[in-house]
Amino acid sequence: MNLLLVEDDLELGNGVRIALANQGMDVVWVRRLDDAIRTLDSGAFDMVLLDLGLPDGDGIELLLRLRRERQILPVLVLSARDALNDRLRSLDDGADDYLVKPFALAELLSRVRALARRSYGFDDETIRMRGLVLHEPTRGVLVDGQQVELSRCEFDLLALLLRRTGRVVTRRVMEEQVLPGGPGIGSNSLEVHISNLRRKIGQGYIRTVRGIGYVVDAQSLARAGSPRA
Amino acid sequence: MIRGALRFIGRVIQPSLMRRLVLAQMAVVAALWTLIVGLLFYDSYKDPELLRFSKIYESVAAIAINLADDPKRQYDTLHAFDLALMETASDGNAESDTSPMLQVWQRGKLIYRTTDAVPEIFNSAPDIIETVHAGGREWRARTLHSPQFDTRVMIAEPGIWRLVVNITYRGYYLLPLLVSLPFLVVPAWLTVRLALRPWRRVSRETSERGPADLTPLSYRPPHRELQPLVQSINTLLQRVRDSTTRERSLIADAAHELRTPLAAMRVNVEALKAQSIDSGQRELMGNLLRSNDRATRLVGQLLQLMRSDAVSDAALPVALSLDALVQDRLAMIEGVAHARGVELELACAGEVPVLGERESLVSMVDNLVDNAIKYSPRRSVVKVQVAREQGEAVLRVADQGPGIPPGLRERVFDRFFRSPGQTQSGSGLGLAIVKSVVDKHGGSVALETGAGGRGLLAVVRLPLAVDGQDQPMLEGRG
Numbered sequence: 001m002n003l004l005l006v007e008d009d010l011e012l013g014n015g016v017r018i019a020l021a022n023q024g025m026d027v028v029w030v031r032r033l034d035d036a037i038r039t040l041d042s043g044a045f046d047m048v049l050l051d052l053g054l055p056d057g058d059g060i061e062l063l064l065r066l067r068r069e070r071q072i073l074p075v076l077v078l079s080a081r082d083a084l085n086d087r088l089r090s091l092d093d094g095a096d097d098y099l100v101k102p103f104a105l106a107e108l109l110s111r112v113r114a115l116a117r118r119s120y121g122f123d124d125e126t127i128r129m130r131g132l133v134l135h136e137p138t139r140g141v142l143v144d145g146q147q148v149e150l151s152r153c154e155f156d157l158l159a160l161l162l163r164r165t166g167r168v169v170t171r172r173v174m175e176e177q178v179l180p181g182g183p184g185i186g187s188n189s190l191e192v193h194i195s196n197l198r199r200k201i202g203q204g205y206i207r208t209v210r211g212i213g214y215v216v217d218a219q220s221l222a223r224a225g226s227p228r229a
Numbered sequence: 230m231i232r233g234a235l236r237f238i239g240r241v242i243q244p245s246l247m248r249r250l251v252l253a254q255m256a257v258v259a260a261l262w263t264l265i266v267g268l269l270f271y272d273s274y275k276d277p278e279l280l281r282f283s284k285i286y287e288s289v290a291a292i293a294i295n296l297a298d299d300p301k302r303q304y305d306t307l308h309a310f311d312l313a314l315m316e317t318a319s320d321g322n323a324e325s326d327t328s329p330m331l332q333v334w335q336r337g338k339l340i341y342r343t344t345d346a347v348p349e350i351f352n353s354a355p356d357i358i359e360t361v362h363a364g365g366r367e368w369r370a371r372t373l374h375s376p377q378f379d380t381r382v383m384i385a386e387p388g389i390w391r392l393v394v395n396i397t398y399r400g401y402y403l404l405p406l407l408v409s410l411p412f413l414v415v416p417a418w419l420t421v422r423l424a425l426r427p428w429r430r431v432s433r434e435t436s437e438r439g440p441a442d443l444t445p446l447s448y449r450p451p452h453r454e455l456q457p458l459v460q461s462i463n464t465l466l467q468r469v470r471d472s473t474t475r476e477r478s479l480i481a482d483a484a485h486e487l488r489t490p491l492a493a494m495r496v497n498v499e500a501l502k503a504q505s506i507d508s509g510q511r512e513l514m515g516n517l518l519r520s521n522d523r524a525t526r527l528v529g530q531l532l533q534l535m536r537s538d539a540v541s542d543a544a545l546p547v548a549l550s551l552d553a554l555v556q557d558r559l560a561m562i563e564g565v566a567h568a569r570g571v572e573l574e575l576a577c578a579g580e581v582p583v584l585g586e587r588e589s590l591v592s593m594v595d596n597l598v599d600n601a602i603k604y605s606p607r608r609s610v611v612k613v614q615v616a617r618e619q620g621e622a623v624l625r626v627a628d629q630g631p632g633i634p635p636g637l638r639e640r641v642f643d644r645f646f647r648s649p650g651q652t653q654s655g656s657g658l659g660l661a662i663v664k665s666v667v668d669k670h671g672g673s674v675a676l677e678t679g680a681g682g683r684g685l686l687a688v689v690r691l692p693l694a695v696d697g698q699d700q701p702m703l704e705g706r707g
Contacts, residue, residue, distance in 0.1 A: 012493035019500035053485050080488035082529075083536070084588050102492030102525050105499035168560035172553060211575030211613075212559045217567070 001116060002044065005029040006036040006059060007051040007078065012101075016049070019105050020112075033057040037065070045073065047115060052079040052090070060093055067094035074119040076111060078103070127162045129216065132205065134162055143201050153178055154197045161206060161216045170213040247421055254417045255410060262406050277369050277386040279318050279329055280358050286373040289382045293333050293340065297378050300340065307333060307341040315343070318386075330368065330385040335378050350385050360388070427452055431459055443470040480535050487528045495521045523656075530658040533592040534644070537665045546670075548694050551581040551590070551622050552615045558594045559613060562602070570607040573598070577615035581622045582694040585670050593666040596659040597626045597687050603653050604630030604685070621672075622691045629684040638676040667691070 003020060007013035008031045017029045028043070030036045033056045040048075040062075048066075052059040063075055074096045079086065082100040090098050097115055099108060127134045133142040139155050141148045150158065156178040161169055175190055194214060198206055207215050279285070292310060296303035311331045318329050332350060333341040339349060350363045352372040361370050367388030374381050427450045434448050445463040450456060495518065502514040559573050566573050583590075601611040609629040616623050633641055637648050642664040645657040667674045672691035679686045 009489045009493055012489055012496060015493055015496035015500055019496055019503070022500060022503065080485040080492070082484065082532075101488045102495045102521070105496055105503075108496075166564065168563040170556045170560045172556060209560070209563055209573055209575075211577065212556055212563065212573060215563065215567075 001025045001046045001112075003027045003047050003049060003112070004036065004039060004043075004045045005049045006033070006054065006062065007031065007049070008054050009051070016108070020109075023109060025112075031055070033059070033062060036062055040066075040073075047112065047119075048073060048075045049112075050075055050077050050095075052077060052081060052086075060090065063090070063093050063095055072119070074115050076115055078108075127159070129162055129165060129218075130205070132158075132162065132201065134159055141201070148200050150197070150200060151193075153180070153193050154200070157193055157197060158201070161214060165216050166218045168209050168213045168215040171211075172213075174213065247418070247425065250421045250425075251414060251417050254421075255414065258410070258413055259406060274369065274388075276358065279314075279386060280369065280371040280384055283373065285314070286371075286382045286384065289331065289333060290373065290375045290377075290380050293335055293380050293382070294375065294377045297335060304341055307331075311341070311343055314384075327387055329387075330370075330383075332383045332385075334381040334383075337379060350383055352383065355381075361385070427455055431455060435462065443473070476535075480532060483535070484528075484532050488525070491521060491525050491528065495525075527656045527658070530596070530656055530662060533589075533596075533662050534658060534665060537589045537592065537662060537669060546584040546586055548582055548584055549587060549590070551583045551624065551691070552577040552579075554587070554590060555594055555613060555615050555624065558591060559598065562595065562598050565599070566602045566611065569602060569605070571602050571605045572608075572610045573602075573613065574610055575613045575615070579617070581615050581617050583622045583670070583691050584694045585691070589666040589669060593663050593689070594624070596662050597624075597689070600659050601626050601628035601630070601685070601687075603655065604628055606630065617693055620693055622693050624689040624691070625686060627679045627684060627686045629679065632678060632683065632685045633676055635678075641676070642674075663687075663689070 003025055005013060005017055005020075005027050007016065007029065010031075013029050013031060017027045020027045028039060028045070030039050031054075033054045036048075036050075048062075050059045050062060059077065059079075063077070066073055066075065075094065077090045077095040077098045078101060079090070079098065080101045081087075087098045087100075096119070097111055099111060125136050127136075131144045134155075135141075136159060139150075141150055141155065141158065157174060160174065160178060171190060179189060179193075194206060194208075205216055207217055209215060289307065289310060292306050293303060296306060314331060315328050328343070330343045330347055330350060331341070332339065332343070342349070347364045347366075350361055350368055350370050352359060352361065352370055355372050355374040358369060358371045361368050363385075368385040369388065370383055370385035372381055372383040430448055431446070431450060434446055443466050445466060446459055448459070450459060498514050498517045498521070502511055502518070505511055505514065555577070556575060559575055563573050598611065598613065605611055605628045611629075612625075612627045614623075614625040614627075616625075633648060640646050641648060642660050644661040646661075647655060647657040663674055667689055670691050672689060674687065674689045677686040677688060678684075
């Protein structure tokens with residue numbers, strides 16, 4: 001994968017370049033806006049990692065220029081500005097993702113990969129997770145190699161949870177995105193679906209966070225030492 | 230009833246420009262009236278009307294000359310004439326203070342005078358009006374001389390002050406004023422009110438705008454008196470707007486300057502750690518990363534604090550539901566809690582709409598819950614509750630940690646204060662941020678002892694947004 005890294009800070013730029021190169025990516029690193037424009041014109045890139053505060057202008061200018069030229073080149077903004085407005089503005093202006101500095105290297109790598117998957121249709125159809133295999137196009141689910149039959153709702157819930165492995169999915173999001181008819185006050189249909197799902201795939205996968213939502217942990221419950229099974 | 234009366238008195242006592250203007254107009258009218266009356270007095274003092282009619286003198290002289298040979302008839306005729314004179318010029322009573330004096334001499338001898346109470350009045354020269362003193366009083370007098378039988382006729386009018394006192398006493402001065410002033414007040418009040426209309430428009434526009442509205446006034450009065458006022462209001466608004474903008478860009482700059490080196494340090498150490506296989510080195514690098522985390526957290530909190538201090542005049546409060554916001558934040562933070570072996574639990578019943586600035590509320594919730602997780606022992610539960618109670622939105626965060634002694638519960642809201650004997654790492658800013666956000670939103674925060682006498686219970690109360698104002702909110706990004 002060919003990446004253009006636009007970052008004016010010497011240490012950060014160099015560090016990111018080396019870290020990404022260690023992961024087998026080809027990185028071209030420039031430190032100025034006009035260098036970035038010239039480099040983009042001369043070579044083919046799969047993605048741009050863009051810092052916003054550059055010595056010769058705002059990174060947003062490059063973003064707007066790309067979008068004006070109808071380029072669908074994915075852009076991941078790296079910025080120290082964490083205010084909601086800054087993030088929303090960048091996304092409105094056509095950024096594909098936004099990462100606030102300082103970030104963990106693992107998060108940068110996973111966002112770069114996710115963005116590449118989203119943009120180029122790389123393997124995003126099969127999710128594997130601790131013995132669970134979920135194949136979205138055929139809506140098939142395997143538990144420890146065994147085919148499991150799920151209802152439409154149950155499949156969507158599981159897919160939602162697996163796509164966000166390790167992060168809690170709030171009840172509201174689940175109700176809005178999966179349940180027919182959206183969220184109902186005082187209704188326990190979400191609990192019913194989850195309990196059916198647990199009965200079919202086994203108890204060890206979905207953890208309840210009371211009042212908040214559900215999560216599929218990347219590590220099994222026993223290893224994480226959770227107070228409740 | 231009494232309160233209403235007090236309010237009325239308050240309104241009456243309170244200074245009013247309107248009343249000043251009306252009173253000023255009334256004062257001018259009264260002053261003008263006094264001036265006119267004074268001029269009339271002065272004129273009649275300087276040149277009394279009666280004394281200017283030479284025909285009267287000539288008539289009196291003619292009577293005295295024609296009846297010179299019959300003193301009895303002469304006197305009677307003069308007396309009759311004098312009575313007529315007094316009735317015209319005064320109240321007809323010769324003893325009255327205001328009545329004029331007629332004195333006639335013939336052949337050097339006084340042949341008639343109005344009253345014996347007043348001695349003879351002599352002018353220094355004929356045919357001039359002058360002030361003379363006689364009988365202890367002041368007179369304006371004029372004498373005409375006829376060569377026939379050496380006849381002299383003198384008419385005198387009383388001096389000015391007696392006249393003033395007399396006329397005032399009779400109400401010639403005050404009565405017209407008292408009668409006409411009420412008729413002048415109402416039109417004056419109406420015209421002043423009409424003329425002050427642009428002024429009222431300016432004051433209405435300034436009072437009706439919200440605290441966050443810093444745009445210039447839309448009404449541009451063409452009047453010379455109002456223009457400077459509106460201009461200085463607009464200049465002031467502009468200055469506040471500029472300083473807010475400056476403050477915000479300062480925050481953004483500080484964020485950038487502080488975070489970029491932290492990010493560089495982190496990325497380099499992580500890349501190094503990925504290459505290293507020496508477990509001793511990896512442990513040292515892990516320490517570096519943890520210090521980096523703490524510095525990052527501190528920078529984040531400082532920025533939150535600056536932002537929350539700057540927020541009230543910068544961002545328009547929006548209607549959002551506190552329950553959804555808390556659920557989102559708890560879902561985000563759950564990873565940290567889970568890694569520490571702490572369980573999060575949220576209880577909320579129905580919508581809890583509040584008016585607020587989203588980012589400030591997010592940092593408030595984050596800091597409260599972060600604190601609770603930090604001080605919780607493993608395998609304990611942090612319970613969060615969102616509810617509406619008596620017109621307020623209430624957020625409760627309870628942990629099962631060591632709690633805070635009652636004596637320190639106020640001080641922990643101070644910036645950089647950390648309770649003594651604290652073993653957890655922290656900046657001492659978390660609760661200061663909570664306090665600042667709560668204050669900006671017009672709410673209150675209190676720390677209490679948790680249920681069963683252990684742990685800490687933080688209670689935040691915010692004003693509830695009016696129902697119907699809350700709109701479906703955007704899903705917050707991570």
